[in-house]
Amino acid sequence: MKHVVVMNGCAGDLAAQARDLGDLLGRTGLRRQDGTTVLLHAGEPPLPRMPQVPTASAVRVRVSRYQPEQVLDILEELAPRLGAGLYLFVDDLAGRELAVRLGRRLGGTSLTGVRAFDLDGETLHARKAVYSGHMEATFRLGRGPFCLAIVRAGAALLPADHPGPVALLDLDRRQPPPDWVESCECLPDPATAGLEDASFILAAGMGVQDRNRAARMAEIAQEIGAEFGASRPVVMNAWAPMDRLLGISGALPRPGLCIVAGASGSAAFMAGIEQSQFIVAINKDEQAPILRCCDVGAVGDCLEILEELARLIREGA
Amino acid sequence: MNVLVCCKIVPDLDRLSESDWLVQDHGQVDTGFVRTMVNPYDESALELTLRLADAAPARMTTLTLGGGQAEPFLKTLRALGFDPTVRIEAQGDWRFCPDGLAALIAAYVQAGHPQDLVVMGRQSADGDNGKTPLLLAEALGWPCITECIGFEAAGPGRLKVTSRVDAGRQIQVVRLPLVLAVGNAAGSTLRVPTLKSRMQAGRQRTEVLEPALGPAIPGFRQDYVLERLTAIRRRRAGRMVTGADGCALAQALYQDGLKQRLENL
Numbered sequence: 372m373k374h375v376v377v378m379n380g381c382a383g384d385l386a387a388q389a390r391d392l393g394d395l396l397g398r399t400g401l402r403r404q405d406g407t408t409v410l411l412h413a414g415e416p417p418l419p420r421m422p423q424v425p426t427a428s429a430v431r432v433r434v435s436r437y438q439p440e441q442v443l444d445i446l447e448e449l450a451p452r453l454g455a456g457l458y459l460f461v462d463d464l465a466g467r468e469l470a471v472r473l474g475r476r477l478g479g480t481s482l483t484g485v486r487a488f489d490l491d492g493e494t495l496h497a498r499k500a501v502y503s504g505h506m507e508a509t510f511r512l513g514r515g516p517f518c519l520a521i522v523r524a525g526a527a528l529l530p531a532d533h534p535g536p537v538a539l540l541d542l543d544r545r546q547p548p549p550d551w552v553e554s555c556e557c558l559p560d561p562a563t564a565g566l567e568d569a570s571f572i573l574a575a576g577m578g579v580q581d582r583n584r585a586a587r588m589a590e591i592a593q594e595i596g597a598e599f600g601a602s603r604p605v606v607m608n609a610w611a612p613m614d615r616l617l618g619i620s621g622a623l624p625r626p627g628l629c630i631v632a633g634a635s636g637s638a639a640f641m642a643g644i645e646q647s648q649f650i651v652a653i654n655k656d657e658q659a660p661i662l663r664c665c666d667v668g669a670v671g672d673c674l675e676i677l678e679e680l681a682r683l684i685r686e687g688a
Numbered sequence: 689m690n691v692l693v694c695c696k697i698v699p700d701l702d703r704l705s706e707s708d709w710l711v712q713d714h715g716q717v718d719t720g721f722v723r724t725m726v727n728p729y730d731e732s733a734l735e736l737t738l739r740l741a742d743a744a745p746a747r748m749t750t751l752t753l754g755g756g757q758a759e760p761f762l763k764t765l766r767a768l769g770f771d772p773t774v775r776i777e778a779q780g781d782w783r784f785c786p787d788g789l790a791a792l793i794a795a796y797v798q799a800g801h802p803q804d805l806v807v808m809g810r811q812s813a814d815g816d817n818g819k820t821p822l823l824l825a826e827a828l829g830w831p832c833i834t835e836c837i838g839f840e841a842a843g844p845g846r847l848k849v850t851s852r853v854d855a856g857r858q859i860q861v862v863r864l865p866l867v868l869a870v871g872n873a874a875g876s877t878l879r880v881p882t883l884k885s886r887m888q889a890g891r892q893r894t895e896v897l898e899p900a901l902g903p904a905i906p907g908f909r910q911d912y913v914l915e916r917l918t919a920i921r922r923r924r925a926g927r928m929v930t931g932a933d934g935c936a937l938a939q940a941l942y943q944d945g946l947k948q949r950l951e952n953l
Binding site: 379382383384437439440463464465467468471472474475476480481482483484496497499500501502503504505506507508509510511512513514549550551552553554555556557558559560570571603606607608609613616619620621627628630635637638641645648649650651653660662663664665666667668669670671672675676677678679680683684 | 701702704705706709711715717728783784810813814815816817818819822823825826831832834835837846852853854855856857858859860861862863866871872873874875876877911912913914915916917918919920922923924925926927928929931933934935937938939940941942944945946947949950952953
């Protein structure tokens with residue numbers, strides 16, 4: 372099946388997008404020669420190097436900035452030329468909105484949060500988490516083109532000698548903002564990348580109890596060389612910045628070690644840390660679900676235990 | 689300004705224990721024994737709209753799809769100033785039917801209930817589709833700003849919208865109409881109405897509409913079909929350490945795996 376991989380070069384995490392989508396393409400058996408990468412970018416020349424995605428051809432589209440309505444118009448314009456039955460996006464903020472709206476515009480079917488899929492002739496079966504991460508559903512999608520936003524799996528990088536696209540087309544689609552946008556100011560958020568790629572995370576839940584104790588836990592994280600993360604209730608109470616959010620609507624990292632302090636272990640939060648190699652949990656409530664979903668756990672006051680743990684780690688005792 | 693806020697009443701899924709996640713006939717999960725609540729993202733949408741109306745005149749309508757269990761929540765919303773509160777009487781399984789839901793909302797807006805702004809949460813706790821606001825924007829031919837975390841009036845027919853984008857935030861002044869999908873907006877817990885306004889709200893009634901199902905809704909299409917539903921099990925060894933106090937517990941955790949893991953990072 373002809374397929375298109377859409378990558379948003381305006382987001383600044385192109386290598387991670389290429390890694391995850393490339394890994395998925397390798398597992399689905401789609402043929403390299405049937406694939407086209409569409410790379411959106413807003414940079415000044417020199418043009419960005421094509422990421423290592425296993426597709427034979429590529430279209431590099433220069434835009435003024437990532438503006439969803441304008442990007443959708445461009446993808447709609449390219450669709451007849453590409454003739455694809457499958458569009459793949461990364462399941463980030465941009466990828467989700469593009470997948471759903473493009474699916475509707477092309478008369479096809481879209482699905483977000485897709486973990487895996489397989490093709491059965493003209494029918495596609497896709498798996499995704501539902502019920503806030505408690506259940507996994509398998510859906511049958513009958514009408515193409517299929518537009519899927521693929522959940523990041525944190526796959527390994529493709530080998531450096533992996534052949535990139537050979538046939539390359541460059542388009543310039545820079546334009547002023549749409550007339551309904553009177554002004555637009557972008558405020559970059561430099562800290563976000565730290566959590567997604569962290570090898571060691573200290574995560575706080577509501578058991579941290581208040582803003583001051585949450586701030587102390589963030590300090591401890593820094594002292595022991597861990598990235599600080601938090602559950603949704605903690606960030607919704609503004610006890611931690613939003614870019615520290617772990618879980619379904621936040622970061623989905625794959626750390627080697629994750630210490631979870633004061634989080635009960637709701638499914639939405641667990642989805643954010645379940646790819647950790649080793650989970651240490653501290654909770655006051657011995658019935659908390661997190662204590663059944665960790666490798667090793669302790670029942671007690673999270674900050675008291677963490678202060679002592681931090682001392683042991685600093686001293687390498 | 690006419691503002692429509694769409695909200696869904698959902699079960700509090702965190703109240704279910706691991707053994708409660710059983711799949712019954714037709715891919716159903718019994719969640720009827722836990723309390724219900726306004727979907728968290730929709731709760732933020734409702735509160736952010738109330739803040740808009742605090743500062744500028746706005747006619748706030750709220751729309752939900754569901755049975756009579758939504759009534760206590762709609763009464764609260766009336767007490768907070770939403771008028772009218774509208775409920776489309778639900779029949780059948782709407783968990784994984786964002787296309788139908790978007791078509792219903794579009795039909796409501798286009799059938800004599802014109803709006804300048806439609807606001808809703810980015811996704812619901814049970815369906816997790818994350819599609820309804822986007823499909824609604826397509827159905828209405830309006831722009832859509834996703835991951836909205838705040839908005840305020842910016843002059844006639846204009847709105848200043850703050851939203852999260854990949855790796856940052858964006859502040860835009862935009863002309864209406866618009867669909868807003870509310871994301872993780874910190875500090876947006878829904879306010880509590882006064883007892884007096886609750887009593888007044890009790891005397892008013894929800895507008896209950898019968899849904900026109902299937903092809904009768906313009907643009908309706910069932911996009912995907914549920915084939916299988918399985919519980920996600922996250923159980924690990926869960927080896928518990930013991931100790932007399934916090935120091936002893938920390939020592940035990942450190943020696944029991946943590947030290948070695950840190951050395952291998």
